Amino acid sequence: MKLNVANPATGCQMTIEIDDEQKLQAFYDKKLSQEVDGDVIGMEWEGYVFKIMGGQDKQGFPMKQGVLTPNRVRLLLSKGSVGCRGNLMKNGERRRRSVRGCIVSHEISVLHLAIVKK
Structure with missing residues (x-):
């Protein structure tokens, strides 16, 4: 799993690659x-x-706040909104798009983190 760590105070970010399952258990x-x-x-x-x-799963589907499941779901x-770019959509139109739930699981490939406290 890749961890994308952002520091809002300085505006810089770095990517960390972690393969150890014991370290990743804290995020699941x-x-x-x-x-x-x-x-x-x-x-x-x-x-x-x-x-x-936030984060994405292995196929690139984004995690969406408020979807209380670790699986992928299809929402209108x-x-x-998160997971829908809206290209060529008319006013008021809604489309069914796949998004990942807000619970971190082993299927997540990239996890976005922000530093809250040093």
Whole structure:
């Protein structure tokens, strides 16, 4: 799993690749906008607190806040919502799009984190 760590104070971000399942266990079954301690990733992140901001699964479907499942679901989405770009959509039109639920599972390939506290 790739972890995309953003630092809002400086505006920079970095990508961390983690293959160890024991380190990833701390992220499983967490929801979007929950906080995770940084020392589970590695010693250099000790004392940090991360907030889960989003992610994509292995096929590229985005995680959507409010969908309380770890699976992929098909929702009617309007233009501008997460998972629907709205290209060539008319006013008021809604289309059925696939999105991933807000609970982190083993099928997530990229997880976006923001540093809350150092």
